[in-house]
Amino acid sequence: MFYNLGLEKSSPFIFILTNMIDFNKLKEIIENNNSFLLTTHVNPDADAIGSEIAFYLMLKEIGKEVHILNHSKTPYNLCFLDKYNIIQKYDNSKHNKIFDRVDVLVALDFNRSNRIVSMEEGFINSDKIKICLDHHPDPEDFFNFIFFDIDYCSTGQIIYQFIKETNIVEFRKELADNLYAAIMTDTGSFKFEKTTSEIHIIAADLLEKGVSPTNIYDSIYDKSRFGKLKLLGLTLKSSQLYGNTNEICFMKLYQKDFEECNVDESDTDGFINFSLSINGVKIGLLFVELKNGFKVSFRSKGNIPINKLAEEYGGGGHRNAAGTRRFNQKLDEQIEEILKRTESYL
Template sequence: MVQPFSQSRVKPEQNLKSLSSFNEAVRLLRESNSIVITTHINPDGDGIGSELALSRALRYADRMEDSKAGLHKPKTISIINVNPTPRNYQFLDVDNEIRTFDETRDAPTILQADLVVVLDTNHPMRLRTMEPYVLRSNAQKLCIDHHLDTSNFADVYLIDEEASSTGEIVMKVVEELTSHQIDAQMATCLYAAIMTDTGSFRYPRTDAELHRTIADLLELGADPTYIYDQIYDQWSPNRLRLLGNALSNIRVLYDGKLAIMTVTQEMLSATATTDAETDNFSTYPMSIAGVLLGVLLVELPDGVKMSFRSKGD
């Protein structure tokens, strides 16, 4: 088995631990017959790309097993998320695999699974209505993630807090499961996961190793122009007008350190848009020179949704 985490990233005493959880994760994925894969509420490119790459790799590994031994029982793999896939990530789901959680239909699947894989979060409460079923299930639980403050709910954790994205960790799992036979579709999903979670390779955990991984994904068939266009350049004219209204009204406070952008119900109805279309608007307040805290306020019918971004100390 290859060394899954680079020496430079992992302190010596962590190295063996990471390796053993990597081996343990791969073993669970190989040996389980019915597998449920999920990610956090309001799933993003990292969660969705990681789910689809992992599922495809498991099916690939299964076909390889099948061709070796006639008696091999194929795996059942289900991707179940608490929210529907946002429109701009639907192009990744070429086999229409992802299901939106329906309690009646899907609770039994979760309860009877052998393995539940939770991706891109380590807090089961971020699974919302799925949480009680995941916790109550007799399935083994595997958590693959890159966030801090792991909560104690899974049997096996594959956590790399230095990783830029869950996709970066899942790529190593997918390489192992497929014996390095990553296909163009897996590469596309992994590229989408990493690109979106690094803000196109600019957030702090972007390093040389990550760019070499991306180079590999391009050689395997990921198309950066197409993927970016599908995810980010599919705005409706009305959504762009909504952004225009919100930018026109941006307020800067506290010596220019705080910027607040507000989307009101009135702006939404004037542009025939919904609050879901304010996704990513929160990067704009932070783009002003000197701003340390950017706030996006979206007025909902029954309250206000706030998003924060900060930089510096």
């Protein structure tokens, strides 16, 4: 059962059944095809990488040809998930033919083409089957099939549920490790809103498969390089309250800060959350100057739909956590305007 939300040929089929994804259709696509290209969003997090590796392991186990190509290099704290160095960084001159060589293109943990930056053109212009497994709202319509629901805490949870319901492969520890990493991080270590009793049951099941929560947490969060701590210091030092009611807290980082601390963009993971740790603050922003533009991370509390604000600037995300990237634009020229727009969301 599914709702066909698009009648026109160009519209994707969206498989949702009262908050459940139609896994039989996904299984059918997997069974009827032989080669797959998996990819995920720029600056990947553990849900992105964990989902890719889990999906890879599953497809390999049933004898498929699988490639993983990403726009970004895997952040160093997530490399432990990619034990066999399967993930390759996309290089247009080397890989541009792959989009038409495989049977199925699989988008994991993103639903907008601009999230894959250098791979965007090849991906959307391919005439192969394009599928999306994701938990972000408002998917774009360049996919043939979208398996998504915003009630899932993570893309990892979707893959977990798929394997559970279809028994397509046996649930091995390696698979469990990757899905646990995905779920743990996307729930903010089991504290965000979508941390339901069901999520804890899933976590318990993954622990039964041999996952060590201590090892996974330690690998992701407690093996940072020293420069990250220095960078956090600069980030916190930059924090300011904004607006008549002081309900907005923003922080900013510049390229010179990264150079000073000898770190990169991936080391800002988690910093944005400090902006919401202040009593009374309802919206947090982190501005980060990039080599070729800047990015903004947005967080909000309660019912403030901060993804709508991100959308105004070409980005997107979840209701309480979103972001955007502005290429070839100057951070300092836009901060004030973005903060003014932010105030209108209070």
